[in-house]
Amino acid sequence: MKTTTISYIASLVLSAVAAPVDLNSGRVTLQLSIDLGQEGIAANAFDANQLFAFSSMHIIHAVPEEVVNGTELTGGLAGATGQFNFGINSAMNMICYNITLHNFQGDFSSPATTATHIHEAARGASGPPRIAFPNPEPISADGVVRNSAGCITGPFTTGVMVEGKDSGEGFHVSQIEANPAAFMADTHSSLALPGAVRGQLA
Numbered sequence: 001m002k003t004t005t006i007s008y009i010a011s012l013v014l015s016a017v018a019a020p021v022d023l024n025s026g027r028v029t030l031q032l033s034i035d036l037g038q039e040g041i042a043a044n045a046f047d048a049n050q051l052f053a054f055s056s057m058h059i060i061h062a063v064p065e066e067v068v069n070g071t072e073l074t075g076g077l078a079g080a081t082g083q084f085n086f087g088i089n090s091a092m093n094m095i096c097y098n099i100t101l102h103n104f105q106g107d108f109s110s111p112a113t114t115a116t117h118i119h120e121a122a123r124g125a126s127g128p129p130r131i132a133f134p135n136p137e138p139i140s141a142d143g144v145v146r147n148s149a150g151c152i153t154g155p156f157t158t159g160v161m162v163e164g165k166d167s168g169e170g171f172h173v174s175q176i177e178a179n180p181a182a183f184m185a186d187t188h189s190s191l192a193l194p195g196a197v198r199g200q201l202a
Contacts, residue, residue: 052096054087056177060185062199067186069194070126077189077196079103084185084199086118090174093154099187101136101146106191108135113159115188116148120175122182123200128167129158130175135187176201 062084064076080103087096099116108115114132121127136146156168176183180202189196 052087053089054096055090056088056180058084058086058088058176058180058201060084060086060199060201062185062187062197064192064195064197066123066184066198066200067192067195068124068126068198071124073124074194075192076194076198077103077105077192080105080189080196082185082187082197082199086185086201088173088177090172090177093172093174094151095131095173095176096149096151097133098149099133099136099147099185101187101197103144104136104146104187104189104196106189106196108188109190109193110188111160113157117158117187118176118183118185118201120182121184123184126194127184128162129160130168130171130183131156131173132158132168 060083062082064078064080067074067076080101082102083098083100085098088094089096095118110117112129112132114135116133116135117129118131118133119127119129131152133152134148134150136148139145139147154172156171157166158168160167181200183201184198185201186195186198188194
């Protein structure tokens, strides 16, 4: 699983020209010019082979009331909410994420490598994790709001074994695009092991 943090969406073309060395100071002066390539960006904005050109986007509002254990509605972490924003580039088997949790409590807890996932599970049912995301980190000292953002490119691993293989093995983000209602996003807490908050992708 390869993870990339988004630093700038547009492609930058940089060129540097070195002036002669100043023998007194030993310094070299560099002149940098940045070509933002706006015309090229516009032309390629819908090219699925370009980084950050998404073939689909999904915005999920996750709540504790959607959490189930198996098919039993158990509820999650009272007072907590989550916003899961996903951009999918199917041609690159890449998913970019911006995940924000409010009022998360307890410790992140899951048998997977992280506690924040996309599961293959229809509404009202449980299912295996297919993609594991870094757990959101507090953005202030009080920890009320947590966030994680970046991109992950397959092959995916979750650390959960199903019938002898990792539940992310062989998974492709195009499967989400083919049937987003069959997938949900959630995060798990030590105070709500089946899930703190959950939301369907469609």
